[in-house]
Amino acid sequence: MKKILGKSVLLLIAVLLAVQVPFIYRRYKIGQLSNKIASLNADRATRETPGYTEYKGVMHAHTSLGGHSTGTFEELIKAANDNGLNFVAMTEHYDLNYDTSALGLNGVYGKTLFVNGQEVDASDGGRYLLFPGSPESASFGKLDSKALMEKIHAEGRLAVNNYPERKTSDNTDFDGMEVYSLHINAKRSNPFTAIFDVIWSFPTYPELTYATYFRRNDDYLRRYDAVASQKRLLLTAGADAHSNKGYYLIADDEGNRHFGFKIDQYKVIFRLVRMHVLLESGTPLTRETLIEALRKGRAFAGFDILGDTSGFSFSADNGTEIRIMGGEIKLADGVKLNSFAPLKCRFVVYRNGVRLNESTVSNEYRIEVNEQGTYRVEAYLDDLGSPFDQAPWIVSNPIYVR
Ligand SMILES: [Zn+2]
Numbered sequence: 001m002k003k004i005l006g007k008s009v010l011l012l013i014a015v016l017l018a019v020q021v022p023f024i025y026r027r028y029k030i031g032q033l034s035n036k037i038a039s040l041n042a043d044r045a046t047r048e049t050p051g052y053t054e055y056k057g058v059m060h061a062h063t064s065l066g067g068h069s070t071g072t073f074e075e076l077i078k079a080a081n082d083n084g085l086n087f088v089a090m091t092e093h094y095d096l097n098y099d100t101s102a103l104g105l106n107g108v109y110g111k112t113l114f115v116n117g118q119e120v121d122a123s124d125g126g127r128y129l130l131f132p133g134s135p136e137s138a139s140f141g142k143l144d145s146k147a148l149m150e151k152i153h154a155e156g157r158l159a160v161n162n163y164p165e166r167k168t169s170d171n172t173d174f175d176g177m178e179v180y181s182l183h184i185n186a187k188r189s190n191p192f193t194a195i196f197d198v199i200w201s202f203p204t205y206p207e208l209t210y211a212t213y214f215r216r217n218d219d220y221l222r223r224y225d226a227v228a229s230q231k232r233l234l235l236t237a238g239a240d241a242h243s244n245k246g247y248y249l250i251a252d253d254e255g256n257r258h259f260g261f262k263i264d265q266y267k268v269i270f271r272l273v274r275m276h277v278l279l280e281s282g283t284p285l286t287r288e289t290l291i292e293a294l295r296k297g298r299a300f301a302g303f304d305i306l307g308d309t310s311g312f313s314f315s316a317d318n319g320t321e322i323r324i325m326g327g328e329i330k331l332a333d334g335v336k337l338n339s340f341a342p343l344k345c346r347f348v349v350y351r352n353g354v355r356l357n358e359s360t361v362s363n364e365y366r367i368e369v370n371e372q373g374t375y376r377v378e379a380y381l382d383d384l385g386s387p388f389d390q391a392p393w394i395v396s397n398p399i400y401v402r
Pocket residue numbers: 060062091119240
């Protein structure tokens with residue numbers, strides 16, 4: 001009997017160890033990825049978009065102010081400052097008892113501009129990120145999306161539809177759509193794989209462990225392209241940083257935490273996906289100028305942990321006019337679309353959401369188009385291997401050829 005029990009225990013230990021092997025191998029692969037990223041980034045090309053200054057930041061962040069988060073202002077400000085972010089567009093949840101846009105971060109703290117946005121619901125299930133937030137946000141849930149957008153626009157605010165799959169109405173009066181969110185990406189990941197990655201890879205490579213889960217949100221992009229082929233629409237990627245996924249053996253009400261870890265600290269999340277916004281040179285970065293540049297679509301989403309995307313550009317030239325992302329240009333005798341990225345990558349050009357053409361691996365890609373439409377570009381770092389040949393490094397805002 002003893003012998004059988006001993007054998008069973010040994011067998012169990014052997015099985016448990018064998019199960020770990022693929023995750024130890026994944027840790028080794030992430031180490032290799034780290035080296036590949038370093039060597040890719042050693043060969044950077046730089047170029048500025050003439051007439052514009054680029055600012056990088058994070059959109060969609062929460063603190064404990066709006067619930068569902070344990071994050072403090074202090075942690076968030078430090079993470080934004082330490083990561084060199086020019087801006088953070090906050091999206092506090094609304095509260096029935098107080099105005100989270102008035103009590104939230106708004107203005108420059110250290111080196112970073114904070115915009116007091118909010119995340120709100122409409123009665124038909126529509127979800128929106130508002131910039132700036134509103135003192136009346138708690139009552140917005142009584143309005144359907146159409147009525148809410150009318151009110152938002154009358155007040156000069158910007159509304160970005162997030163969780164686009166949740167929308168139950170056909171209303172598309174919003175100004176933008178969040179086509180990627182780390183939170184959604186994490187929710188769509190395999191929890192079994194994730195648990196062992198947290199044990200084996202996360203302690204050494206927190207950001208890159210996240211990065212191996214990056215996926216292209218095909219369904220969100222399809223929804224975006226369907227609307228953007230009909231009207232101008234800002235494209236954004238969000239962090240949806242909550243700082244609420246921590247697990248501790250010992251924790252108390254004074255905030256002491258021992259023997260545990262947190263997987264979504266702001267300092268980690270703020271390094272993954274960022275928005276880069278272009279302001280006309282000489283324009284100071286303020287809440288108003290940032291929102292205005294976003295409204296004009298002068299922005300792109302960059303998965304900066306794979307390589308700093310600063311310096312990316314996408315422009316159009318019809319022989320008489322030149323336009324950058326968000327711009328409209330006349331078709332005339334044809335339009336040349338120019339894409340440039342600081343790292344060698346594969347550019348894929350889409351027209352009204354349909355893949356039109358793609359480049360070989362290069363810093364630059366030019367194509368001529370002879371049809372009206374909404375054109376945008378995605379860039380891929382194929383050299384990093386799977387999943388990065390399928391998950392974009394950069395997603396631009398469109399240029400509208402009329
Ligand atoms: Zn959120």
